[in-house]
Structures are given as structure tokens and as C-alpha cells.
Amino acid sequence: MTRMSVYQRLPVVLQNAACSAYGQYVNWTRYGRGFRSQLHEAEQRLVMSGPELLAFRDRRVRQFVQHAFDTTPFYRDLFGKIGAEAGDFDTLASLHRLPVLNKSELQAQPDAFVSSAIGASRRIALHTSGTTGTGLHLHSTIEAVREQYSIWWRYWRHHGIQQGEWCAYFGGRSVVSIDQQGPPFWRVNIPGRQILFSGYHASPDRLDAYLIELRRRRPLWWHGYPSQFALLAARTIETGFDLGYSPRWITTASENLMPQQRSAILSAFGTMPLQHYGMTEAAANFSQCECGSLHVDEDFSGVEFLPSSRPGVFKVVGTNFSNLATPLLRYDVGDVVVLSDRTCSCGRPGRTVESIDGRNEDYVLLANGSRVGRLDHIFKDMTNVHEAQIRQTSPGAITVLVVRGSRFGPRDEENLLLEFRNRLGEQTAVNVEYVSSLGRTRGGKLRFVVSESAQ
Ligand SMILES: [Zn+2]
Numbered sequence: 001m002t003r004m005s006v007y008q009r010l011p012v013v014l015q016n017a018a019c020s021a022y023g024q025y026v027n028w029t030r031y032g033r034g035f036r037s038q039l040h041e042a043e044q045r046l047v048m049s050g051p052e053l054l055a056f057r058d059r060r061v062r063q064f065v066q067h068a069f070d071t072t073p074f075y076r077d078l079f080g081k082i083g084a085e086a087g088d089f090d091t092l093a094s095l096h097r098l099p100v101l102n103k104s105e106l107q108a109q110p111d112a113f114v115s116s117a118i119g120a121s122r123r124i125a126l127h128t129s130g131t132t133g134t135g136l137h138l139h140s141t142i143e144a145v146r147e148q149y150s151i152w153w154r155y156w157r158h159h160g161i162q163q164g165e166w167c168a169y170f171g172g173r174s175v176v177s178i179d180q181q182g183p184p185f186w187r188v189n190i191p192g193r194q195i196l197f198s199g200y201h202a203s204p205d206r207l208d209a210y211l212i213e214l215r216r217r218r219p220l221w222w223h224g225y226p227s228q229f230a231l232l233a234a235r236t237i238e239t240g241f242d243l244g245y246s247p248r249w250i251t252t253a254s255e256n257l258m259p260q261q262r263s264a265i266l267s268a269f270g271t272m273p274l275q276h277y278g279m280t281e282a283a284a285n286f287s288q289c290e291c292g293s294l295h296v297d298e299d300f301s302g303v304e305f306l307p308s309s310r311p312g313v314f315k316v317v318g319t320n321f322s323n324l325a326t327p328l329l330r331y332d333v334g335d336v337v338v339l340s341d342r343t344c345s346c347g348r349p350g351r352t353v354e355s356i357d358g359r360n361e362d363y364v365l366l367a368n369g370s371r372v373g374r375l376d377h378i379f380k381d382m383t384n385v386h387e388a389q390i391r392q393t394s395p396g397a398i399t400v401l402v403v404r405g406s407r408f409g410p411r412d413e414e415n416l417l418l419e420f421r422n423r424l425g426e427q428t429a430v431n432v433e434y435v436s437s438l439g440r441t442r443g444g445k446l447r448f449v450v451s452e453s454a455q
Contacts, residue, residue, distance in 0.1 A: 008174075019189045020188070020189050020192075023192035024191040024192075030145060031163070034146050042147075046348065053299060053350055054298065058091045061092055061302055064321050069085075069086035073112045078098070092302045095329060098330050100331075103136065106136070124140055128279070140325050143322075155287035159290070165220065166194075166195070166219045166221065167195070167221045168217075168219040168224075168247075169196050172225070172254070173199075174198070176200070178201075182209075186198065195219060197224075203436075203437060204231075207232055208241070211232065211243060215243050218244075218245050219247065220247055221247065221250075221251070222249070222271075223250075225253070226256075226257040226273065227255055227261070227387070227446035229261065230387070233265045233269065236269070246269055252274070254445060255446065257275045258379070259377055260382065260385075263380065263381075274288050277353075281333065283318030283319065286356070293346070293353075295350055295353075301318045302319035303317070305337065305339060310371055312338060313373065314337055314339055315333075316333045316335045317331065335359060337354070339352075358448060358449075359447075364398055366425065366427070368396075372424060375449070378423065382416065385408065387446070388400060388402050389401045390449045392449065392450070398430055399430075401438060403435060417430060417432065
């Protein structure tokens, strides 16, 4: 951020007031009229049988395709081109006749997707930060936002979190000026019951201030980016900091929870993090259950899993039933997953996802053109590595940026190089570079693989 905003020039006490005022507005947006009944209905649907749930989803497919066809230029033209009628699409499977929609197509002509049925006064503007710097602006409705929060609260409540629980929030919002050198690196949103920790001040020495504040306030719920919790965990383990309590819930969002982050968080705080998967576009949502499985929220959007360039790995493509302002049919979210063929013992119907494999771009390209993903597993047991990022300079050559813990030694580097050689072969040039911290995206997210040739 190059220019100081009005907010950033305020003293801390007024910044807290501003966070609370904004929190009041956010509360209304998310939890105003209709939210309670949506939440109640969403929770009722948890006990539907499998066939009932899929019938409910297919009914939404029919209504939504009709809506897209009747009220948006893009789908009216598309159906004309392929000689289809809205009535041809009556199940999720029947959507396969339609082409998959990429983010770039949506960005190129956003107005073509806006529904004429939703007047300008009923539209609200949403933004996604985007991991490559190209954010997306999207119209939605207040009802759609409330429905999405009803699905998220269904999941949080399922794990015992009630609305009104104080939450230590670690996200991408710039609540503290980047020029501020000393604590407090957090602000408080009283109506939203959030302590908003800055995601942009988390250098190792400052993390102690974060931990001391957590020990003082003892919030039972921590929510936010797993990369932030992993930094806190690494610092706690490194310095032997005594937090004095275990948070009851650590829930992660926005970034994929990687295996090494999960184990660091568990060993530092004694709390197994819970993961859910969702996005502003509302094209897919998965919620972790008490058994640890990720369940597709079949009632919320029409999720399809399409083969990717890597065997056994599927692209997430979804239809966003809830957003009547910008209907998207078969939207490629840009993430890839590994599917599970087991039925979860919790008994919830619908499909389950074995693991979210991150962004589709989170792979390394070898000199022979093949792609290797899931490299985050290399770091799973490397407790002396605080953070890592892979930078691909050209096909067949990578640089691994590593933030070392104090106990990192020559053997760790040997192990690291060995693990990379095992997965990428002798032909791939692997350089290790040690850095004091890793850069974040504009939204404060940490990307695991950055392709420098593609930027
Ligand atoms: Zn389950």
C-alpha cells in the first residue's frame, strides 16, 4: 500500500472504533433478515437421505439454468450457438453439454453474465483478491451472501462454535498500517466478536507480541490463513513459549491447509485444525466433518470434478446456485483435488474429497514437460523449516526459498535436496536459497509455487 488511507492515519483507539463500525455493517450484511431461516433450513438438509439431497440439488440446477438462460446475454447467446434450450438441463450430469467457463472469460466480459432480473439497487459488489494479482469483481445479492454464511455457520455450529464466540481472526485485511513498528498488531471488532490480527506484521520477533496477546485474551476460536497459524506454531515451538491454554477450535480458510502446517499447529497448540473450502464465487463448498472428511455441500452449488492434466487429480468446476445476480454455469475455480471413494462413517450423504491439492498452478514443470504436484508433502516432517516457497525459473529448474528455524542444519538441507531429487529426478536443477521471510500476495496469502516464467 503506497498511500496512507484516512483509516491508517487514525490513532489506534479510533481504528478500533472504525473496525467495530465496519463490523456492525458486516454483521448486517451477513446475518440480517433471512439468515436465521436459511441457517435453519440448511441444518435441516443435513439429515436428508442421499437421493433426497441429490433431488434437491437437481431441482436447483433446473431453476438456475432457466434463470441464466432467461436473464443473461452470455447464456442466451451460448444456448443459441449450441442449439440447446434451458429445459434440456435437468440434472447436474446434463450440464456436460455446456463448455467449462474459465475465470479469464468471465473477466473479459463481466457484464454479459449479469442478470437483468436483479436490478442495480439489489446488487452488491464482491471482490476476490486472486492469487496472481488479477482480482475478480463480481455482482452478488445480499440473499446470496446470507446463504453462503448459513452454509459456513452450519459447519462451524456442527463443530460446536456458536455465533457470538470471540474469534482471533488471522486474515488478509490491512487493519494495521504497514509502517507501524511496535504492538498492538491487532484491532478489535466488538459487534463481530473478532480480534483482527494483522497478516502483514508477522515477522518472527513480532510474533511474540501476537502470542502474548493471545495468552492474555484466551480466545477459544482462532480462524484464518493456515500460513499465519503455521508461523505462530513455528515460533511457539522454537522459543518454547507457554500459551497457557489450548484453543478449542482452529479453523482455516482461504489457503489450502498443507500437511506440514497441520502437524506444526497440532504440536504447538494441541488443537487439530479444521478445514473448509469455499470462495467468493460460491461455485463450490466443502466442509470438514467430525471424522476429518471433507464433504461436498451438495445443496449449495453444483460441483463437478473434471480430469486434470495429472492422473488422479481433478479440477473443481461449479455452478453457483445462490448468486442470482451473476449466474455461472460450470465455472472452473482453478483448484484441484484428489477424490475419496470411501463412505464417511459420519453418515452424511454426498461426495467426499480426499484432499485439496491447492491451486491448479501449484505444480513444478519438468524439462520433459511433465508436471509434478503435491510437493508440499516434502516439508511435512521438516520441523526446522518455518516456511518454504518454490519458484520455478524455467522448465526443469527451481529455486526453493526457505525460512530456517534456529535448529536448521546441514543435514536438513541434505534431506531437502534428497526429497526433491526423489520426486523431480536428477535432471531437475534445484537451488536452495535462505531468506528471512516470504512475500505474500496482495490479499496477504502465501503461494506455495510461484512460476516466474509465467508472470
Ligand atoms: Zn463425514
